[in-house]
Every structure is written in structure tokens, then in C-alpha cells.
Amino acid sequence: MAGSRFLNTVSGAALSFAVAVSGGVVAAVAVPADAYAAVVRNITVNGTGQAGSDAIKSKLTIKPGQSFTDADINQSIRNLYSSGYFSDVKISVSGSTLVVNVTENQLINQVVFNGNRKVSDKKLEGVVQLHSLGPYNQAQAQVDIQNIKDAYASIGRSDVEVTIQTATVQDNRINVAFVIDEGGRTKTRKINFEGNNTFGDARLASVILTKRSTPLSFLTRKDIYNPDKLRQDEKLLRDFYNNHGFPDYRLLSTDVDYDETDNSYSITFNISEGDRYKFGDIGVETTVEGVDISNLKGDIKTRTGKIYDADDIQKTSESIAASVSSQGYPFAQVNPRGDRSFTNDTYSVNYEIDQGMKAYIERIDIVGNTRTRDYVIRREFDLAEGDAYNREMIARTKRRLEALGYFSSVEIKTLPGSAPDRVVLEVDVVDEPTGSFSIGAGYDAEGDSLVLELSVEERNFLGRGQYIRASAGLGDDDSQIYNFSFTEPFFLGYRLAAGFDIYRASSSTQEYYNYAETAGAIRLTAPLTDNLYSTVRYSYQQFEYDGRGDWQNLNNVSQVYQDLINGSPWVVSSLQQSFNFSTVDNRQMPREGVLATLNNTFAGLGGDSHYYKLDGKARWYQMISDQADIIGSLTARGGFVTPFDDNLNVFDQFTIGGQQIRGFKQNGIGPRTVGTNDALGSQYYATLSAETNFPLPGIPEDINLRGAAYVDAGSAWGNAVEVTGTQIEGTDFSIRASAGVGLIWNSPFGDLRFDYAVPFAKEDFDETQRFRFGIANTF
Structure with missing residues (x-):
């Protein structure tokens, strides 16, 4: 057969x-x-x-x-x-x-977890493969045990012990129990840096993600040791040195020691800084016939004499590539060639434009994203399937994805396509948490009261890249503040951020009236450059002044505020256009760069106010000492408002005080009524502040507690509010100034700031307030 x-x-x-x-x-x-x-x-x-x-x-x-x-x-x-x-x-x-x-194999009747308190059943069910009505095998059980250990390691419990127990029930079925001994929480006891001469330990510690354990680390979990996070820390240190003048920086080794006695890690980064360089000669050359390099000068971010910055070299390459592509050469690539001069520590750069490989993008694959939608990642590309492959434009996309703050890591790989002139781009990302819940404290300037605030924020709502923030605050004397904001970063498929804001505040702190403000706004923001944005906003505000008790018979009520109460509610309908500029290295704790904004506001689209207002502010940050991590800043503010008709309302003018010149109450300086001492606001204002902040001696840098010393000066003058039967003082230009110290705490409950300032130049009718407590503000 x-x-x-x-x-x-x-x-x-x-x-x-x-x-x-x-x-x-x-x-x-x-x-x-x-x-x-x-x-x-x-x-x-x-x-x-x-x-x-x-x-x-x-x-x-x-x-x-x-x-x-x-x-x-x-x-x-x-x-x-x-x-x-x-x-x-x-x-x-x-x-x-x-x-x-x-x-x-035996079939699983039920899978349970015993002993887990720090990680929920739901999360563990998501990391194991054994499941009810599925087959049981020992190999998969061992894989699941390791997955559970990895889940615990991610929250700082590397010494967790996991065993598995089975019990036969009937008909070849078993119950499976993962028995978990969670152990103690692993800490990072020490973080040391060896070989750093230019930058102090505190400065370098601010760069990396891993933080030393503190009494509040159980809230932030930044002290968790994780090998993957350590690799990222090594990259962050390399990028930091490369962007601050050290192209020869090397990480010699990273030593990790585990202490079983207290279940903690000690990490030591051994580095070689090398010499610090400045940019030397900068040039552009091309081998691509037809490219006009004279049109590329505006794309160069690297300047002779400036401290060497690898990020500026990358941005220059990307910008040149984009310009050359727009000239009709989509395949051209830019190769920066560096030439060190060891005699004068300069680094010359020549940007060579070559004809790159003629390849097209066959496909863009997105992998690794468990939460963020594919289209949120794809829209950051300036390229699509079928477009010419351009290395620099892909590098720009990578920077954009990293800047979103949605991912702990971003990698873009170029893989061979189905033909020699086809490539596949594989975008590999790892999602990270983007939501936060905070308990903070602030200061209600209008109500002059302390406000405790609860807020919920989500920067990647439902994985769609949308931003949502809701907050509620409650202060003394029944003060209340409510906020809700929503932003869609890619409106109608374009790189336009559209959103709306809703606001409600009320207080009963005034002597003879209750105050309330209800406001709503819609806005649209468009990028003009990588650092400059323009926003158009329409706002509708309603102000309510509700007289309390027998206020009409009180002697300390000026005619101005009588009119406000009698005419309440008041409506302001306005259109505002703003420019926002930022080059700071870190929004939360800037050390270098500039933050600036300029606002043009037109009120009179209906409502009770008719004016044009121009105001702006700018703050420049500069390191005073890299070794001691001392930061200096200069802040300038100013503005004016002019009516379209004869007069302004009190709420149309600028209210200047403790937010601009510390040591004074909000609305504590500027024009006031004589006798009743009612603040009218000012038609003009200008302020200047100089501040330095520094680590507190003896306080671990990971506590995020810093001290500050400052001097503020400025003036608020001019009045366009109609006043009858009452004299006004403070309309002339007069300098107010103060000096003070502050305490800044980047706490798990929010960024808090405590200030004590003493005015040394003021007018007799000014209202002072030496101590101030509120939300820390970099601007």
C-alpha cells in the first residue's frame, strides 16, 4: 500500500x-x-x-x-x-x-489574585494571559508571574514575591490563584554625579527623571528605580551637556548598587564633561545644482560666538531641509559637518546639502500606543504615504511627538519597503500617564481672600490629544471660583488649537457689596514659528455688584461705586489678539530663555465697555551660577487703555498691586477716591522686577524647595473713569518699590509660593500687604 x-x-x-x-x-x-x-x-x-x-x-x-x-x-x-x-x-x-x-491541559475555572493591595485586580488581569475558560499550562504561568513582578517594579516594589496555586474543582477544571507578597517599597536613596565640574549636582539632578526618595515620594513616585528610566536619564544627561557647550561629553559608566537592608538603590553617574565650546565659523554648501544657498540665511540658528548647542544644529538642519524642499528638491538632505579648534575651543559647522536617496514613503506604521489614537501621532508628520523621504523632516516629527508630553519614549525607524525606492516608517511609542489631580491654594485678587482649589487635568483626553481642565475653589467669606477649559489642538485637521473657557467667581469680602463675575471665551491659536504663536479670542464677561444691607446710607460709598451697584449687571464683549513667544528650557522651572506675550484688546461688540487696550509682559531667564544652580530673571510689564468714547468703567482699567509689585494689596496702588478710598484702577502702568532663586542650603534638591530674593518697582497712573462729587488722588506717575524674599515649592499638591515683601517707596494712600501666598507663577 x-x-x-x-x-x-x-x-x-x-x-x-x-x-x-x-x-x-x-x-x-x-x-x-x-x-x-x-x-x-x-x-x-x-x-x-x-x-x-x-x-x-x-x-x-x-x-x-x-x-x-x-x-x-x-x-x-x-x-x-x-x-x-x-x-x-x-x-x-x-x-x-x-x-x-x-x-x-486542564481548563481554568477562575483566576484570582491574593495579597495585592498596591496594584488592583483589574490592572493585574490586564498583564496576565491565563484567564477563565482558557487552558492552563505551566510555561504561561511562569510568564504571567514575571509580568506581575514587572507591574510591581513599575511602582517601586522590585522585591515582590509571586507564587501560583491551583486547585482542581471538577471535570478537569482548576482554580488558579496568584499569591502575592508585595514586599516593601523600593527607594532611590542616593543619586551621585562624579566628574562634573561645570554643573553642580543639584543642576544635574533637575535634568534627570529619577529623583531621590523624600517623605513625599509616595505621592509623586519619582524615586522609583527602573532600568528603562535610567537609560532615559542617561540620554537626558547627554542631551543636556550637548546643548550646553559640551560636544565631547561622555558617560563613562552608571553604577547601580542595591542595599537589601533598607530595600534601596544608589545610583552614580560617572561622566567626563570635556571642554566647553562656542560656535566658530558657520557655512552652507551644496552639491545639488539649482539650490540657492543665499536664501537660507534665515534658517541658521547657530551663530558665531554662541555657546555650542546640538539642538540648534538639529533645528538648523531641519529648517534648511524644509526650505530646500520648498525650492523643488524634496530628496535633498542636510549633513552638518563639525570642525573643532582645540586652541580656542570653537566648533565650526558647515551644513552640506546633498542629494539624498530618492525614496518614497510606502507606509507609516504606528506601534506601541495603547492609549493614544493613531491619528494623533500621524498628524504630527509633515509627510504622508507617497511623499518623498526626508530625514530632517522625520527628525522634526520626532521632536514634536516628544514635546507633546504623551509618551515616555519615541522612536522612528526607517525600514525597507517593497521596492528599492520605497521605505516604511515605524513609529514606536510608549504611552505615559497624562492626567493629574491636584489640591492647591491660591489668592483671589478681587475678593482679597485665600482660596483652596481642587483641579482635574487631562492633557490627552481619551487618547485624542485634547486638553481638559476643571477646577473649583472655595475661600473665606463664601468666595467661590470655578473654571473649565477645553482645547482641541488640531481643529478641522489643521495645526490650529481651538478651545473655550468658562469662568465663575463670587465673593462677599467687600464691606458693602457682593461681587460676582461670569465669563466665557472661545479662542483659536495658530503657530507662526516654532516659538511664536498668535491667538484670537472672543470673550463675554458679566460683572455683578450687589449692594448689601443699608449700603445707600453709608458715608464711605463713593458715587462711582454707587453707580456700579445701581447699574449692575455690567457686560463686556471684547475681541483680543495675542502674540505669545517662548524659548524657555522648562515651563515649570525655567532656567534659560524668554517668555513674552503681547495683547491687543478691542471692547465694544455690544455691552457696556468701549475701549482699546494694549498690554504685555516679558521675562528673561539666565543662569547666574551653573555650579550652584542659581537662576536670575528680569520681568517687565506694561499697558495702557483708552476709551472709544469719553469714559471707562472701573473694571475696564488696570488693577495693579501684589501680583506685579509685591508688598502691596492687589489694586493697592493707583488712583483712588479721596475719603472713601475706593480703588479706580489705572489707565497706564509699568513695572520692572529683578529676581534670583536658588536651592536652600541643607535641603535635598528633590524636595523641590527653593528660595528667592527680589526687588519690584513700578507705577500705575492715569484715570478715565467719570467721577462726580469726589476728589481723586494717585493719578500722577509715582514710583512704588519693594524688596522681599520668597519660598517656592514645587509640591505634589501644585506649585506653591510664599512671599514676604517690604515696600520702601509708596504713597500714603496705598494699601500694603507684606505676606502673600498663592500659586507659583513663572510669568
């Missing part, structure tokens, strides 16, 4: 083809390429229980009446094992019958 000839031939695999399984590893007999074909008439299955014969036969590549080879037997066995339902599979041929002998 054909079957017996097949089984007895020397070139056949075996008389009875079998596969042994040990620990989940399949050992299969090799199949010669020239094995004879055979045909069977019947298939018999032995040992089946829960799976059923038909289900087993469906996994076979062998069918009655069809010829098959040893390769088909091999593949059929693999199919049965891959289902996970069998612990042993043997296939043999007896005459014209294919005999399949299987031993089934």
Missing part, C-alpha cells in the same frame, strides 16, 4: 511521528524535503475531552483522501500545540488511518 511504502522508506521522517513537550518547548523531528506523499482515508482522535474531535480535526492540515507529507504532520502538531489546550500531541499513521493522540 502507498501508506506502508511511505512509512517504511528510509527517507521518511519516522514510522510514528511524535513531538515531545517539556516546559512549553516543542521538539520536532526534522522533515526531509524529498519525503514521499501519502493518503489516509480516516482520522481517529484519542484523548479528547473538552475540545472535541471536530475541533481537533479543524487544526489539522491533513484531510482524508488528500495526499500529505511529513511537513503536514509537523505543521498539524504545531497548530494543536499553539492552541494552548494540549500538553501532549502525537500523530501516527496506522494503515489508512491517521491516529491523533492528545492529552488535554
Whole structure:
């Protein structure tokens, strides 16, 4: 018979083809390429229980009446094992019958977790593969144990112990229990830097993600040791040095020591800084015929004499590539060539424009994103499938994705496509948490009261890249503040950020009236450059002044405020255009760069106010000492408002005080009514502040507590509010100034600031307030 000839031939695999399984590893007999074909008439299955014969036969590549080879037997066995339902599979041929002998794995009745308090059942269910009604096998159980350990390691519990217990219930079914001993929380006890001469330990510690353990680390979890995070810290240190003048920086080693006695890690970064360089000669050359390099001067960010900055070199390459592409050369690539001068520590750069490989993007694959939608990542590309491959534009996309703050890591790989001139881009990202809940404290300037605030913020709502923030505040004397903001960063598919804001505030702190403000705004923001944005905003505000008790018979109520109460509510309908500029290195704790904004506001689209207002502010940050991590800043503010008709309302003018010149109450300086001392606001104002902030001696830098010393000066003058029967003082230009100290705490509850300032130049009618507590503000 054909079957017996097949089984007895020397070139056949075996008389009875079998596969042994040990620990989940399949050992299969090799199949010669020239094995004879055979045909069977019947298939018999032995040992089946829960799976059923038909289900087993469906996994076979062998069918009655069809010829098959040893390769088909091999593949059929693999199919049965891959289902996970069998612990042993043997296939043999007896005459014209294919005999399949299987031993089934036990089926899981239920999976439970015992001993877990720090990680929820729901999260653990997401990391294990064993599940109810699925097959149980020891190999998968060991993989699941390791996955549970990894989940605990991510929250700082690397010494967790996990075992597995099984109990047979009935009909070859078992219950599976993962027994977890969570152990203690692993801490990062020390972070040391060796070889750093230019930058102090505190400065370098601010660069990396891993932080030393503090009493509040259980809230932030930044002290968790994680090898992947450590690799990222190494990259952050390299980028920091490369962007601050050290192209020869090297990380010699990273030493990690684990102390079992207190379950903690000590990390030491051994670095070699190298020499600090400035940019020397900067040039642009091209081998691409037709490219006009004279039009590329505006793309150069690297300037002769400026401290070497690798990021500026990258940005210059990207900008030149974009300009050359717009000239009709989409494949051109920019290669920056550096030339060090060891005699004067300069680094000359020549940007060479070459004809890159002529390839097109066949496909863009997104992998690794478990939360963020694919389109949120794709829209950061200036390239699409079918476009010319451009290395610098891909590098720009990577920077954009990293700047979103949605991912802990971003990698873009270029893979071969289906043809020599086709490439596939693979974007590999790792999502990170983007939501936060905070408890903070602030100061209600209008109500002159302390406000405790609860806020919820989500920077990547439902993985769509949308921003949502809601907050509620409650202060003394029934002061209340409510905020809600929403922003869609890619409105109608364009790089336009559209959103709206809703605001409500009320207070009863004034002597003879209650105050309330209700406001709503819609806005649209467009990027003009990488650092400059323009925003158009329409706002609708309603102000309510509600007189309390027998206020009309009080002697200290000026005619101005009588009119406000009698005319309440008041409406302001305005259109504002703003420019916002930023080059700071870190928005939360800037050390270098500029923040600036300029606002043009037109009120009079209906409502009770009709004016034009121009105001702006700018703050410049500069390191005073890299070694001691001392930061200096200068802040300038100013503005004026002019009515379209004869007068302004009190709420149209500028209210200047403690937010601009510390040591004074908000609205504590500027024009006031004589006798009743009612603040009118000012038509003009200008202020200047100089501040330095520094680590507090003896306080670990990871506590995020810093001191500050400052001097503020400025003036608020001019009045366009109509006042009858009352004299006004403070309309002339007069300098006010103060000096003070502050305490800045980047706490887990929000950025808090405490200030104590003493005015040394003021007017007799000014209202002072030496101590101030509120939300820290970099601007």
C-alpha cells in the first residue's frame, strides 16, 4: 500500500511521528524535503475531552483522501500545540488511518489574585494571559508571574514575591490563584554625579527623571528605580551637556548598587564633561545644482560666538531641509559637518546639502500606543504615504511627538519597503500617564481672600490629544471660583488649537457689596514659528455688584461705586489678539530663555465697555551660577487703555498691586477716591522686577524647595473713569518699590509660593500687604 511504502522508506521522517513537550518547548523531528506523499482515508482522535474531535480535526492540515507529507504532520502538531489546550500531541499513521493522540491541559475555572493591595485586580488581569475558560499550562504561568513582578517594579516594589496555586474543582477544571507578597517599597536613596565640574549636582539632578526618595515620594513616585528610566536619564544627561557647550561629553559608566537592608538603590553617574565650546565659523554648501544657498540665511540658528548647542544644529538642519524642499528638491538632505579648534575651543559647522536617496514613503506604521489614537501621532508628520523621504523632516516629527508630553519614549525607524525606492516608517511609542489631580491654594485678587482649589487635568483626553481642565475653589467669606477649559489642538485637521473657557467667581469680602463675575471665551491659536504663536479670542464677561444691607446710607460709598451697584449687571464683549513667544528650557522651572506675550484688546461688540487696550509682559531667564544652580530673571510689564468714547468703567482699567509689585494689596496702588478710598484702577502702568532663586542650603534638591530674593518697582497712573462729587488722588506717575524674599515649592499638591515683601517707596494712600501666598507663577 502507498501508506506502508511511505512509512517504511528510509527517507521518511519516522514510522510514528511524535513531538515531545517539556516546559512549553516543542521538539520536532526534522522533515526531509524529498519525503514521499501519502493518503489516509480516516482520522481517529484519542484523548479528547473538552475540545472535541471536530475541533481537533479543524487544526489539522491533513484531510482524508488528500495526499500529505511529513511537513503536514509537523505543521498539524504545531497548530494543536499553539492552541494552548494540549500538553501532549502525537500523530501516527496506522494503515489508512491517521491516529491523533492528545492529552488535554486542564481548563481554568477562575483566576484570582491574593495579597495585592498596591496594584488592583483589574490592572493585574490586564498583564496576565491565563484567564477563565482558557487552558492552563505551566510555561504561561511562569510568564504571567514575571509580568506581575514587572507591574510591581513599575511602582517601586522590585522585591515582590509571586507564587501560583491551583486547585482542581471538577471535570478537569482548576482554580488558579496568584499569591502575592508585595514586599516593601523600593527607594532611590542616593543619586551621585562624579566628574562634573561645570554643573553642580543639584543642576544635574533637575535634568534627570529619577529623583531621590523624600517623605513625599509616595505621592509623586519619582524615586522609583527602573532600568528603562535610567537609560532615559542617561540620554537626558547627554542631551543636556550637548546643548550646553559640551560636544565631547561622555558617560563613562552608571553604577547601580542595591542595599537589601533598607530595600534601596544608589545610583552614580560617572561622566567626563570635556571642554566647553562656542560656535566658530558657520557655512552652507551644496552639491545639488539649482539650490540657492543665499536664501537660507534665515534658517541658521547657530551663530558665531554662541555657546555650542546640538539642538540648534538639529533645528538648523531641519529648517534648511524644509526650505530646500520648498525650492523643488524634496530628496535633498542636510549633513552638518563639525570642525573643532582645540586652541580656542570653537566648533565650526558647515551644513552640506546633498542629494539624498530618492525614496518614497510606502507606509507609516504606528506601534506601541495603547492609549493614544493613531491619528494623533500621524498628524504630527509633515509627510504622508507617497511623499518623498526626508530625514530632517522625520527628525522634526520626532521632536514634536516628544514635546507633546504623551509618551515616555519615541522612536522612528526607517525600514525597507517593497521596492528599492520605497521605505516604511515605524513609529514606536510608549504611552505615559497624562492626567493629574491636584489640591492647591491660591489668592483671589478681587475678593482679597485665600482660596483652596481642587483641579482635574487631562492633557490627552481619551487618547485624542485634547486638553481638559476643571477646577473649583472655595475661600473665606463664601468666595467661590470655578473654571473649565477645553482645547482641541488640531481643529478641522489643521495645526490650529481651538478651545473655550468658562469662568465663575463670587465673593462677599467687600464691606458693602457682593461681587460676582461670569465669563466665557472661545479662542483659536495658530503657530507662526516654532516659538511664536498668535491667538484670537472672543470673550463675554458679566460683572455683578450687589449692594448689601443699608449700603445707600453709608458715608464711605463713593458715587462711582454707587453707580456700579445701581447699574449692575455690567457686560463686556471684547475681541483680543495675542502674540505669545517662548524659548524657555522648562515651563515649570525655567532656567534659560524668554517668555513674552503681547495683547491687543478691542471692547465694544455690544455691552457696556468701549475701549482699546494694549498690554504685555516679558521675562528673561539666565543662569547666574551653573555650579550652584542659581537662576536670575528680569520681568517687565506694561499697558495702557483708552476709551472709544469719553469714559471707562472701573473694571475696564488696570488693577495693579501684589501680583506685579509685591508688598502691596492687589489694586493697592493707583488712583483712588479721596475719603472713601475706593480703588479706580489705572489707565497706564509699568513695572520692572529683578529676581534670583536658588536651592536652600541643607535641603535635598528633590524636595523641590527653593528660595528667592527680589526687588519690584513700578507705577500705575492715569484715570478715565467719570467721577462726580469726589476728589481723586494717585493719578500722577509715582514710583512704588519693594524688596522681599520668597519660598517656592514645587509640591505634589501644585506649585506653591510664599512671599514676604517690604515696600520702601509708596504713597500714603496705598494699601500694603507684606505676606502673600498663592500659586507659583513663572510669568
